[in-house]
Amino acid sequence: MERKVTKPRATALRASGKASRRMPGEERRAQIVKVATDLFSKNGFKGTTTREIARKAGISEAVIFKHFSRKEELYKAIIDSRCTDTGGESFLIGRLKGKKGKEVFKTVAVYLLEEHHKDPSFMRLLTYSALEQHALSELFLKTRALELLGFLEDNIRELMREGSMREVDPAIAARAFIGMVIHYSISQELYGFKRYFKRPLEEVAEAFVDIFLEGTTRR
Template structure:
């Protein structure tokens, strides 16, 4: 016996289709997910999916865009009142890890990326790096450091947060608070000892 259909409003049906497809895309990827499977899971006919999203690509793009907007606004809000590099890393790390905790399927979609959707994890990281760069530049000027290097250091800080976050998605042996604290430990203990004109300690020998 086929699953019994549930009558929903157009907006409710749209949200249901997004929820069903989001889980399938995260588990099977874009290519491994079919409109037939989405429709079956949602107990609707295929034309209903096409009616709401125009097809699989349109549905995928809507989901990725929604996830990117959610995580971007979360991190931006966390950075808005930051006043020091240690606070920047701590708040950004906790914001990202909390998003992963609440939306692991969404994060997997962003990590996978796709030519079919504009939003990806790399897009997010680039936007965050720009925000962090502006905060660092002001801090560098205040401490007599070269502000033009702020974009480089911003990329470093974003990397300290971005890669461990991907690891934590699959390995929850540590709490998000502990992971964030270790990120801050590495970043802050490095930033507070910055030299104004660093040089390699062991430069390669000239041939």
């Protein structure tokens, strides 16, 4: 049967100056991942369509399926890359080597606040994946989260041994510290608290460390 003739979409895109041009396979794959990451972090897995990913990448939908067998596989590729990305929290652990005491807490707080501020997409992706019960939050928990908590607990035990920190439950104390930092970060970026409250993040980090170590009671 005679084919319907319609205006080619990609050529229309090219005319508009937003079009993709042909790319080597690996480059195209990486571009799809980047665009998809952005959309998944904004809309979640179900809320993101392959049609929208293709549209934003300036390609046809079929190209996505040249690189990924299914939508789920694209999502998994993103999750995997984000948990092995050297820009993540293992990088943080590296920066903590050699630091002790207050400096550890300060470094952790500043790093986390800065990372979340600079690029909220990982935080959003992680939150969506926890809600949607995807693998990312499980993977993240088992790798980054427990690793960082473990590190802080060890640091707290060391401080107790050398007598500068009082007897506390290291696990609970680590959770308290991480909790105030990350919740601040999430409520500022995700919940819009930053419209009502804005401070330099170094100041906020400093204040949190101070409260954690010195408490709020007058002496």
